[in-house]
Amino acid sequence: MISRDIDVQYLKLKKEIGETIFTAKDFTDKRRRFENINFQIRSGEIVALAGLNGPAKRVWPRVFIG
Incomplete structure (x- = not known):
């Protein structure tokens, strides 16, 4: 569809x-x-939190912020 070969999509x-x-x-x-x-979170890591949709999704940010 793009009229060229895709050898590398993302740079590593x-x-x-x-x-x-x-x-x-x-x-x-x-x-x-x-x-x-x-x-633990180390420098250079990418961190994501996942969970069910609902009131608990607002708990984590509030806990970390204080």
Whole structure:
């Protein structure tokens, strides 16, 4: 459809994952909507949170913001 061959659609960038910039350990919401969550975010990583649609989708940003 585009009248040319597509050999490379995306450039593969070699990016190193760096040091830890955020750590959550035994993370629990005051209302106990989630309990004992542990994770690390390192420099250079792409992070996404996914879940069901509903009121809980607004909980994560509020918890992180404070």
